[in-house]
Amino acid sequence: MIRAENLVKKYNKLLAVNDISLKIEKGEVVGLLGPNGAGKTTTFYMIVGLTKPTSGSIYKDNVNITRFPIHKRASLGIGYLAQEPSVFRKLNVYENLSLILSVSGKKVDKNKIRSVLDEFGISNIARKRCELLSGGEARKVEIARSVILDPDFLLLDEPFSGIDPKSVSEMIEMIFNLKKIGIGVLLTDHNVRDALKIIDRAYIISNGSILFSGSPREMTEHMDVRKEFLGNDFSL
Numbered sequence: 001m002i003r004a005e006n007l008v009k010k011y012n013k014l015l016a017v018n019d020i021s022l023k024i025e026k027g028e029v030v031g032l033l034g035p036n037g038a039g040k041t042t043t044f045y046m047i048v049g050l051t052k053p054t055s056g057s058i059y060k061d062n063v064n065i066t067r068f069p070i071h072k073r074a075s076l077g078i079g080y081l082a083q084e085p086s087v088f089r090k091l092n093v094y095e096n097l098s099l100i101l102s103v104s105g106k107k108v109d110k111n112k113i114r115s116v117l118d119e120f121g122i123s124n125i126a127r128k129r130c131e132l133l134s135g136g137e138a139r140k141v142e143i144a145r146s147v148i149l150d151p152d153f154l155l156l157d158e159p160f161s162g163i164d165p166k167s168v169s170e171m172i173e174m175i176f177n178l179k180k181i182g183i184g185v186l187l188t189d190h191n192v193r194d195a196l197k198i199i200d201r202a203y204i205i206s207n208g209s210i211l212f213s214g215s216p217r218e219m220t221e222h223m224d225v226r227k228e229f230l231g232n233d234f235s236l
Helices: 040-048 070-075 093-103 110-119 135-147 165-180 216-221 223-230
Strands: 002-011 014-024 029-033 055-060 078-081 153-157 184-188 201-206 209-214
Touching: 002 040, 014 029, 014 040, 014 184, 014 209, 029 040, 029 165, 040 055, 040 153, 040 184, 070 078, 078 135, 093 110, 093 135, 110 135, 135 153, 135 165, 165 184, 201 216, 201 223, 209 216, 209 223, 216 223
Parallel strands: 029 184, 029 201, 078 153, 153 184
Antiparallel strands: 002 014, 002 055, 201 209
């Protein structure tokens, strides 16, 4: 489990995040959602390890990781997929997977690489240089590169951003498959409608605090969520 307890983030006198607590279990997909400027991105980055909380704690199982940098969190099984493209553009797809195993100190297992290529439907582009990939293909490679390290959790920043509708559908299917193999997923995305197709639970952040936590159905029926975030005309 990843759990955050009483997270606070202040920028000088500005209180960006105020006493947020949440948890993610293995094998579930959790959405961290809310209006722009509400504090969701700051909260997400504190869990990722990009932003240090002013106070509060973050745990992976029973290990306090609040002050751990991203690479140390990765060694404990927490993967992170940034919104910005992160593939090694001059290398091909196969080399991307091979290199990430190597730099992570893991055995470069050709059979494992082939298995992950097959699992993500990218065997046909294994020898294609990543600078030539479409946005959707690059996203697949990025997730495959994370999964090959056998994480317990993946933190996905705007996974539906910058890809076409077909690729969004494929991304949703990939996230379902991550859940099936027991990986816990925390995602934040502005594409609320597609996020709600995949998440089991949502935390809605508004004015730096948790406005709501619960299922997508409960979320869409919550009057304060509709008022602050979704709008009265929103429906699944």
